[in-house]
Amino acid sequence: MVVSFEDLEDFLACPKRFFKNLPKKERMNFHNETFSLLLKSGFSVEKPVVHCRVQEIELVAMPDFLVKEADGWRIILKKTAKRFKDKYSLEASFNAFVFSQAGWNVSSVEVHSDHFVRKVENWRTLVPLVTSAVASMSKLDSEPMPSPNRTCRHCEFIEDCERELLDKKSLLLVNGIGKETEKVLKGLGINDLEDLAAASDEKLVGVFGPERAKRLIYSARSFLEERVIVLEKPEKMPEGIVLDVENYPPDEIDFLYGFLVRNEYRYFLVDNPQDEDRVVGFLESLPKGSPVYHYHGPEQRKVDQLFRRRKRKFFGNFIDVYTVLRRHFVLPVFSYSLKRVAKLFGYQWRTNLNGYAIVNLYEKWVETREESIINLILQYNEDDVRATKVVIDFINSHSSFS
Numbered sequence: 001m002v003v004s005f006e007d008l009e010d011f012l013a014c015p016k017r018f019f020k021n022l023p024k025k026e027r028m029n030f031h032n033e034t035f036s037l038l039l040k041s042g043f044s045v046e047k048p049v050v051h052c053r054v055q056e057i058e059l060v061a062m063p064d065f066l067v068k069e070a071d072g073w074r075i076i077l078k079k080t081a082k083r084f085k086d087k088y089s090l091e092a093s094f095n096a097f098v099f100s101q102a103g104w105n106v107s108s109v110e111v112h113s114d115h116f117v118r119k120v121e122n123w124r125t126l127v128p129l130v131t132s133a134v135a136s137m138s139k140l141d142s143e144p145m146p147s148p149n150r151t152c153r154h155c156e157f158i159e160d161c162e163r164e165l166l167d168k169k170s171l172l173l174v175n176g177i178g179k180e181t182e183k184v185l186k187g188l189g190i191n192d193l194e195d196l197a198a199a200s201d202e203k204l205v206g207v208f209g210p211e212r213a214k215r216l217i218y219s220a221r222s223f224l225e226e227r228v229i230v231l232e233k234p235e236k237m238p239e240g241i242v243l244d245v246e247n248y249p250p251d252e253i254d255f256l257y258g259f260l261v262r263n264e265y266r267y268f269l270v271d272n273p274q275d276e277d278r279v280v281g282f283l284e285s286l287p288k289g290s291p292v293y294h295y296h297g298p299e300q301r302k303v304d305q306l307f308r309r310r311k312r313k314f315f316g317n318f319i320d321v322y323t324v325l326r327r328h329f330v331l332p333v334f335s336y337s338l339k340r341v342a343k344l345f346g347y348q349w350r351t352n353l354n355g356y357a358i359v360n361l362y363e364k365w366v367e368t369r370e371e372s373i374i375n376l377i378l379q380y381n382e383d384d385v386r387a388t389k390v391v392i393d394f395i396n397s398h399s400s401f402s
């Protein structure tokens with residue numbers, strides 16, 4: 001098995017996804033002796049590939065630079081982010097560990113971006129985390145059970161995991177039940193979905209409060225009976241536009257504003273303040289108080305910032321469709337992500353992309369300006385606004401006026 005830092009990150013987030021992705025992973029030809037020769041001759045090297053073998057696993061480090069110093073090599077990782085992120089420390093540790101296991105001295109590890117330079121002092125203290133993850137990987141001989149986590153909502157295997165957990169009648173299937181809550185429920189004698197579905201409110205209220213207790217019980221019933229449960233009929237959602245903003249976090253740029261206006265997709269690509277003016281102009285052309293729907297995203301904050309920068313105020317009415325959905329319905333889904341929910345209501349996604357993939361595609365598009373790349377991003381964004389509309393239609397089909 002060949003493991004890069006991205007693979008290690010994937011494993012730490014979810015061993016099952018790591019396992020399922022194993023056959024897909026590209027196998028790089030990392031046995032490049034040129035790097036070893038350059039290092040042996042004491043040169044600094046750009047984009048080296050360094051590898052070592054630990055517990056039958058080939059670990060591959062690909063830092064951006066190795067700079068020769070008197071007492072070894074300084075490893076440099078380059079980033080585009082504006083601020084240092086905690087996860088860079090683990091990446092620094094992984095690179096330094098592989099490099100030293102390969103027989104080279106590490107003098108220091110640094111993370112560089114256009115906005116900061118940070119020496120990672122604690123890389124040695126994180127090595128046990130790397131080695132214990134590698135030890136667990138080496139013992140992975142069958143597909144692990146799903147372990148619900150915050151990345152599930154972007155995961156392509158979500159429906160497989162739902163089926164598997166449902167077959168086992170696992171409590172972990174219920175949105176909001178993690179390992180800790182599962183332990184608490186088991187302490188109350190609730191061991192699986194059937195127990196939870198049959199539990200009385202009184203049994204759970206003392207621990208979870210009335211709202212959450214009701215939701216947990218209804219969620220279990222929703223899965224077992226394969227049906228949507230209406231908690232309370234919603235008000236009809238009036239005609240409005242749908243908005244989804246695509247963001248590039250490293251530079252904190254909102255580069256695409258996509259709208260659905262009477263079933264027509266409209267978008268604004270934003271590269272400069274003039275483009276932002278066009279978005280503001282479009283929003284100001286809407287009647288005062290117009291509903292602007294979005295799904296659980298930061299759209300309201302983004303638009304408010306856009307207007308505030310121009311010392312103006314937007315008079316639209318933002319409505320988070322996710323909040324309305326959660327308040328009124330319990331669905332047989334593992335995650336209430338737009339992707340999963342709209343799929344349940346029959347929406348067919350045209351791409352298999354997620355937010356992370358869009359960030360990479362945007363970087364590629366900025367570099368190449370290739371039309372096929374931006375078209376893919378637009379398709380993804382259009383799917384998001386159309387899927388949000390599908391959820392609105394579902395809510396309205398259950399509204400008190402329907």
Ligand code: SF4
Nearest residue numbers: 014146147152155161
């Ligand atoms: S849905 Fe969640 S538990 Fe299942 S493979 Fe994906 S990340 Fe892991």
